[in-house]
Amino acid sequence: MRGRVARNAFALGSAGLLALALGGCSQSTPEEEAAQTNLKIVEQVQIDENGAEVKATEGAVPVDPAGDGKATCPPLSIAMAGALNGPDAALGINIKNGVQLAVDKHNSANPGCQVQLKTFDTEGDPQKASAIAPQIVDDQYTIGLVGPAFSGETNATGDVFNQAGLVAATASATNVTLSEKGWRTFFRGLANDGVQGPSVANYLKNTLGHQKVCVVDDSTDYGLGLAQAVRETLGPVADPACNISVKKGDKDFSAAVTQVKGASPRSVFFSGYYAEAAPFVQQLRDGGFEGIFVSADGTKDPEFVKQAGEASKDALLSCPCGPATGGFAEEYSQKFGQEPGTYSTEGYDLGTILVKGIDSGAITRQALLDYVRNYNGQGVARNYQWTPQGELTSTLIWMYKVQ
Numbered sequence: 346m347r348g349r350v351a352r353n354a355f356a357l358g359s360a361g362l363l364a365l366a367l368g369g370c371s372q373s374t375p376e377e378e379a380a381q382t383n384l385k386i387v388e389q390v391q392i393d394e395n396g397a398e399v400k401a402t403e404g405a406v407p408v409d410p411a412g413d414g415k416a417t418c419p420p421l422s423i424a425m426a427g428a429l430n431g432p433d434a435a436l437g438i439n440i441k442n443g444v445q446l447a448v449d450k451h452n453s454a455n456p457g458c459q460v461q462l463k464t465f466d467t468e469g470d471p472q473k474a475s476a477i478a479p480q481i482v483d484d485q486y487t488i489g490l491v492g493p494a495f496s497g498e499t500n501a502t503g504d505v506f507n508q509a510g511l512v513a514a515t516a517s518a519t520n521v522t523l524s525e526k527g528w529r530t531f532f533r534g535l536a537n538d539g540v541q542g543p544s545v546a547n548y549l550k551n552t553l554g555h556q557k558v559c560v561v562d563d564s565t566d567y568g569l570g571l572a573q574a575v576r577e578t579l580g581p582v583a584d585p586a587c588n589i590s591v592k593k594g595d596k597d598f599s600a601a602v603t604q605v606k607g608a609s610p611r612s613v614f615f616s617g618y619y620a621e622a623a624p625f626v627q628q629l630r631d632g633g634f635e636g637i638f639v640s641a642d643g644t645k646d647p648e649f650v651k652q653a654g655e656a657s658k659d660a661l662l663s664c665p666c667g668p669a670t671g672g673f674a675e676e677y678s679q680k681f682g683q684e685p686g687t688y689s690t691e692g693y694d695l696g697t698i699l700v701k702g703i704d705s706g707a708i709t710r711q712a713l714l715d716y717v718r719n720y721n722g723q724g725v726a727r728n729y730q731w732t733p734q735g736e737l738t739s740t741l742i743w744m745y746k747v748q
Contacts (some may be wrong), residue, residue, distance in 0.1 A: 384654075393741060421488055422487045426491075437469065467494070472501070489717075492516070519538045534691045536692065542571050542577075553612075589609060617640070
């Protein structure tokens, strides 16, 4: 998820208003439809870059942020930066909540080491993130960061965090080029789009046998990068007659719908975020498209189901994010009154790694950077160990379905 262009932060207050804005005239809102059908995003299968199933590792015990309860440390803080307001805020809030759960579990068990979480709302906007980054690095108590969340804002701020020697571990930024900037403080907590794109493309082509796919991107850093990887992997299966670019913030997709209908593909892959994916899939269904709607991590959030309603049924969603399982899912739901969302697990895992580093005695930026660089441990989502470029040494993709 991630890349983002600057945009108006105004967000519609309800799915009902959204439906009106789209000219909808149904008797019930998409939220009501989703509630009536109890649609949910359910994990299906874990796949490799060839689109083939890989059985999930069973029995691995994740590291506990509580530790042994004997940790001592001076007053310290870690930061979280991402969209906490705006049309894609759910994704940032998921991460923030995950980090908060890890920090709270740690602090509750370790009275001698109280770590503060400081949150920064970027709205997913690279310009806003650029204004916030100096505030984070100028705080002498802040020795680590989970974020930024999106690729565009990560690209805009990476130099600042690198120069400050501040660990910047993103739970969600997937643009491939971020690890090619030479930043020594960048760590990606999930697979990048160079893995996700080929994986989902080969899943459609090889596993599901789709022979014609329309690929639609939202013109953001994230959307363009992921769509390029998908198109290249699909090859001739990606129909050039419906190679389409829309814009972040669009609500009228009639031109794209007309192109898709003219091509009659087996599936449509949308490379973008749920705020656009929801009205797009609604308009595709209203226009008579009966194929499979496919998207990726930027769409894989309960908000997509709420906003799209019945139109979201049977949508396939890829994600480098791991499903929330076991005790973590229960603790998260109890604390926040909702189930973990996309990247909640990664936020929790990365928050856990940072507080475990502090517990180990890594109480300066340099020490925590060295700790993360040499880290090798099991999280809820996966095992975390990084290359010198900040990429995980092991990367797989999950496929989810709205059902």
